[in-house]
Amino acid sequence: MSIKENKALVRRVVEFWNQRNMDAFFYILAPEYVEHLPTGDVSLVHLKKYASSFFTAFPDIIITINDMVAEGDKVAVLVNWKATHKGEYMGIPATGKKIDITVSMLIKIAGGKWVEFWNVTDVRLMQQLGVIPKK
Amino acid sequence: MSIKENKALIRRIYDLWNKKELSAVSELYTPRMVHTNGREMSLEQENQFNDMFFRAFPDAIATIEDMVAEGDKVAIRVTWRGTHRSDFSGITPTGNKIEMTNTAIFRIAAGKVVENWATTESLRFLQQLGVIPKQYK
Numbered sequence: 001m002s003i004k005e006n007k008a009l010v011r012r013v014v015e016f017w018n019q020r021n022m023d024a025f026f027y028i029l030a031p032e033y034v035e036h037l038p039t040g041d042v043s044l045v046h047l048k049k050y051a052s053s054f055f056t057a058f059p060d061i062i063i064t065i066n067d068m069v070a071e072g073d074k075v076a077v078l079v080n081w082k083a084t085h086k087g088e089y090m091g092i093p094a095t096g097k098k099i100d101i102t103v104s105m106l107i108k109i110a111g112g113k114w115v116e117f118w119n120v121t122d123v124r125l126m127q128q129l130g131v132i133p134k135k
Numbered sequence: 136m137s138i139k140e141n142k143a144l145i146r147r148i149y150d151l152w153n154k155k156e157l158s159a160v161s162e163l164y165t166p167r168m169v170h171t172n173g174r175e176m177s178l179e180q181e182n183q184f185n186d187m188f189f190r191a192f193p194d195a196i197a198t199i200e201d202m203v204a205e206g207d208k209v210a211i212r213v214t215w216r217g218t219h220r221s222d223f224s225g226i227t228p229t230g231n232k233i234e235m236t237n238t239a240i241f242r243i244a245a246g247k248v249v250e251n252w253a254t255t256e257s258l259r260f261l262q263q264l265g266v267i268p269k270q271y272k
Contacts, residue, residue, distance in 0.1 A: 003205065038236050038256045067252065069210040069240055071138065071203045076210030078240060078252055080173070102173040104238040104254040106201060106212055118201070118212055120238045120256040122172035132261060 003070035006109045010075050013114070014063050022051055030113040037119055057094070058083035066102075077105045085129055092129055099128045138204035141243045145209045148248065149197050155189060157182075163247055170252040187224070192217030192233065200236075210240045219264060226264050235260040 001009075009028065016025040026048065035042040042050060055061070061083035069076045081103055085095045101124045108116035126132045136144075144163060151160045161182075169176045176184070189195060195217030203210040214236055219229045235256055242250040 067208075067240060069203050069205045069208045071205050074201070074203045076203045076238070076240065078254070100173075102252075102254055104240075106203070106210070106238070118236075118238075120212075120236055120254045122254050123256075123261075124172050126261075 001073075001109060001112060003072075003075070005112075006073070006075050006107075007068050007070050009109060009112065009114075010068065010077055010107060011065065014065055014079065017061075017063050020055060022055075025051075028112075028114055030110065030115045033114055033116070035117045035119065038121075053087070054089070057085060057087040057089035058099075059086055060084050063103075073109050075107045075109065077107065079103050079105065081125075089129075092131060095129055097128055097130065099125060101125045101128065136207075136243060136246060138206075138209075140246075141207070141209050141241075142202055142204050144243060144246065144248070145202065145211060145241055146199065149199055149213070153196050155193075157185070157189070165247045166249055166251045168250055170250075172254060191219060191221050191223035191228070193220050194218050207244065208240055208242050211238065213237045213239070223264070229264055231263050231265070233260055233263045235263075 013025055013028055016022070016028075029044055031044065033044045033047070035047060058081075061081055064080045064082075065077060066080055067078040079102070080100070082100050083098070085097050085099060087094050102122045104120045106118040107114055123132070148160055148163050151163075166178055166181075169178065169181045171181070195215055198214045198216070199211055200214055201212040214234060216232070216234045219226075219231045219233060221228050237253060237255050239251055239253040241248045
């Protein structure tokens with residue numbers, strides 16, 4: 001696939017997230033798909049469980065793509081999350097707080113499917129949820 | 136510049152950061168604006184932050200894990216490792232080893248970095264400094 005097609009696939013997945021169309025999202029993931037999060041790797045089986053709790057925690061989340069850089073089989077993406085914290089997330093009970101943060105993602109694509117994903121979520125998430133001081 | 140040259144420039148800058156040759160970095164890294172975690176910082180503010188970071192973590196070393204380049208931009212994923220030896224943002228030295236993942240998208244013009252969008256993963260970082268309980272994960 002060309003870098004143009006890979007970017008289009010990323011745009012489509014972000015639309016699926018915003019539409020809460022998780023079946024369509026899971027269809028784009030290869031069986032060997034792994035998410036490399038700072039807290040550890042998440043397999044496809046675990047993701048399927050974790051994904052619904054994420055959208056319960058942030059039911060009104062809107063994800064906007066700010067930038068994309070693509071080369072070979074990879075796409076780096078900078079997105080913005082706007083959401084309200086309405087359910088438990090990472091052990092933090094619902095706070096009702098509004099969040100507005102930057103998240104960077106790196107996606108490896110093969111044969112039209114996502115095979116690997118790396119994610120960095122900015123520190124303001126924990127600040128806006130009141131877990132750490134704003135300084 | 137080609138994407139190959141742009142990637143070489145970013146490798147060179149990180150190599151200089153690892154050697155703590157900050158004045159050499161300042162020849163190549165001249166962003167008009169640094170967007171860190173969605174906030175805008177001037178180069179002067181970023182330099183002040185970097186000075187504090189390298190004082191607090193004098194052995195800090197960055198490892199470039201991944202690089203993606205297109206047009207005038209280079210995106211990277213980096214792991215920083217270091218030891219907390221002096222005050223960092225009001226956190227007194229703990230002697231703890233830290234490891235954190237950062238990402239950045241650099242825009243390059245005429246052989247220099249002219250803009251930077253950085254995202255820092257600091258949950259694990261602050262947990263390693265004992266500021267946030269480990270229960271959050």
